Amino acid sequence: QDRVVVIGLGRFGTSTARTLASLGYEVLGIDIDERPVTEASDFVTLAAQGDGTDEELLRSLHVEESDVGIVAQGENLAASVLATMVLKQIGVPWVISKAANKLHGDVLTRIGADRVIFPEADAGIRLGHSLAVRTINDYITLTPTAGLAKMHAPQHFIGRSLADLYNTPDLALSVLLIRRKDQLITAPSYTEQIEADDEIVVAGTDAAINRFSTIGQ
Amino acid sequence: QDRVVVIGLGRFGTSTARTLASLGYEVLGIDIDERPVTEASDFVTLAAQGDGTDEELLRSLHVEESDVGIVAQGENLAASVLATMVLKQIGVPWVISKAANKLHGDVLTRIGADRVIFPEADAGIRLGHSLAVRTINDYITLTPTAGLAKMHAPQHFIGRSLADLYNTPDLALSVLLIRRKDQLITAPSYTEQIEADDEIVVAGTDAAINRFSTIGQ
Numbered sequence: 001q002d003r004v005v006v007i008g009l010g011r012f013g014t015s016t017a018r019t020l021a022s023l024g025y026e027v028l029g030i031d032i033d034e035r036p037v038t039e040a041s042d043f044v045t046l047a048a049q050g051d052g053t054d055e056e057l058l059r060s061l062h063v064e065e066s067d068v069g070i071v072a073q074g075e076n077l078a079a080s081v082l083a084t085m086v087l088k089q090i091g092v093p094w095v096i097s098k099a100a101n102k103l104h105g106d107v108l109t110r111i112g113a114d115r116v117i118f119p120e121a122d123a124g125i126r127l128g129h130s131l132a133v134r135t136i137n138d139y140i141t142l143t144p145t146a147g148l149a150k151m152h153a154p155q156h157f158i159g160r161s162l163a164d165l166y167n168t169p170d171l172a173l174s175v176l177l178i179r180r181k182d183q184l185i186t187a188p189s190y191t192e193q194i195e196a197d198d199e200i201v202v203a204g205t206d207a208a209i210n211r212f213s214t215i216g217q
Numbered sequence: 218q219d220r221v222v223v224i225g226l227g228r229f230g231t232s233t234a235r236t237l238a239s240l241g242y243e244v245l246g247i248d249i250d251e252r253p254v255t256e257a258s259d260f261v262t263l264a265a266q267g268d269g270t271d272e273e274l275l276r277s278l279h280v281e282e283s284d285v286g287i288v289a290q291g292e293n294l295a296a297s298v299l300a301t302m303v304l305k306q307i308g309v310p311w312v313i314s315k316a317a318n319k320l321h322g323d324v325l326t327r328i329g330a331d332r333v334i335f336p337e338a339d340a341g342i343r344l345g346h347s348l349a350v351r352t353i354n355d356y357i358t359l360t361p362t363a364g365l366a367k368m369h370a371p372q373h374f375i376g377r378s379l380a381d382l383y384n385t386p387d388l389a390l391s392v393l394l395i396r397r398k399d400q401l402i403t404a405p406s407y408t409e410q411i412e413a414d415d416e417i418v419v420a421g422t423d424a425a426i427n428r429f430s431t432i433g434q
């Protein structure tokens with residue numbers, strides 16, 4: 001059972017702490033404000049109020065025994081950079097830090113963050129790609145021009161088979177998977193018929209995904 | 218060519234505006250602060266400094282002719298709620314608003330937002346699921362217990378075929394796709410061999426994804 005420390009319980013830090021706790025990790029949450037600490041105490045192993053850049057505080061909580069550290073400050077650059085530095089110095093083997101922009105990210109990488117993430121920038125990219133097709137509700141970038149899109153089955157797909165939908169010439173797109181309630185149908189056959197409330201995962205360019213979603217309209 | 222207005226050019230709004238502009242949309246960006254407006258003017262069709270809740274300002278910029286409106290404030294609840302309301306009142310057909318938490322989201326839905334998104338919360342969920350396997354660099358939730366993970370091919374996979382990797386009993390997981398440079402190999406055959414720098418997209422439970430990533434180690 002891995003131990004994870006999350007320093008900074010803002011929107012992102014709280015969501016990460018909550019997800020990790022639900023997946024069975026032992027989670028220690030730290031924030032300088034009392035309010036997020038009280039909220040997190042409902043779902044993490046231990047929630048402590050204090051300054052995440054203070055080495056003495058971290059050692060008193062045995063943070064150096066953590067397997068992973070997550071530094072979740074974006075707007076407060078000093079706290080982000082100092083907390084990342086302290087975690088690496090006390091020996092946390094894997095530190096993931098959130099950055100507000102590329103320069104912030106470069107600083108974090110240079111001082112030893114093992115991974116830097118840009119949650120807001122990623123979300124903007126995801127939304128940008130999913131605007132073309134209203135039914136897209138998630139997206140993963142694969143190449144500069146192609147990606148994976150998860151879409152709610154459009155109304156005009158219901159009752160049609162994949163063979164029907166694939167019948168369009170020059171469609172550079174693959175249906176990778178259909179989620180039907182809690183069942184995953186991977187590499188679906190041509191005869192598979194789309195049902196209401198199916199979710200479809202496809203891979204292709206934005207243009208191909210856009211064309212695919214309008215077949216049969 | 219769809220016209221999109223983005224009100225609020227923080228980290229998320231700027232990333233969305235930039236992605237949409239690169240995909241060929243006509244993008245109008247509005248922010249109350251001068252700095253993000255100057256930055257956005259390099260890549261959007263028009264960047265304007267002003268209050269996104271001011272109907273007169275929006276009409277002077279012909280915002281009612283937009284196809285989509287994106288309201289990108291999280292911390293400033295009043296601006297988020299009022300801008301969403303004004304966009305719907307002046308007739309923008311599709312409004313997507315960012316929310317900081319569930320209650321904020323409920324208010325936005327009730328006043329007419331067509332879609333509500335929670336970028337920071339989503340990012341926390343994604344990170345939580347990808348901690349188990351260090352090489353996971355993106356994740357889409359499919360069901361409460363299963364998802365799609367994109368992972369950098371681990372060192373110990375290189376040179377092995379999928380038949381080799383699948384040879385593990387009771388592995389409830391599918392390899393949906395391999396990305397090799399700019400090429401997408403969908404429904405890869407059993408004889409396909411993993412190369413360095415491949416990215417692999419798999420579908421399964423966290424536990425199955427975790428076990429899969431350690432095969433051959």
Ligand SMILES: Nc1ncnc2c1ncn2[C@@H]1O[C@H](COP(=O)(O)OP(=O)(O)OP(=O)(O)O)[C@@H](O)[C@H]1O
Pocket residue numbers: 007008009010011012013030031032033036050051052053072073074075076077079337
């Ligand atoms: N030195 C510190 N030690 C611990 N927690 C801190 C420290 N400084 C700031 N925080 C906390 O970190 C959290 C997130 O910080 P910040 O506001 O900088 O980031 P943010 O990018 O706006 O967060 P989010 O988008 O996730 O809400 C806040 O709850 C804040 O109280």
Ligand SMILES: Nc1ncnc2c1ncn2[C@@H]1O[C@H](COP(=O)(O)OP(=O)(O)OP(=O)(O)O)[C@@H](O)[C@H]1O
Pocket residue numbers: 120224225226227228229230247248249250253267268269270289290291292293294296
């Ligand atoms: N009334 C308004 N009209 C236009 N822009 C506004 C208004 N109020 C705030 N903004 C701008 O919206 C942007 C984002 O707002 P806010 O800080 O509330 O959200 P945030 O969730 O912290 O943003 P992000 O996480 O994307 O950086 C800021 O650049 C701010 O200047």
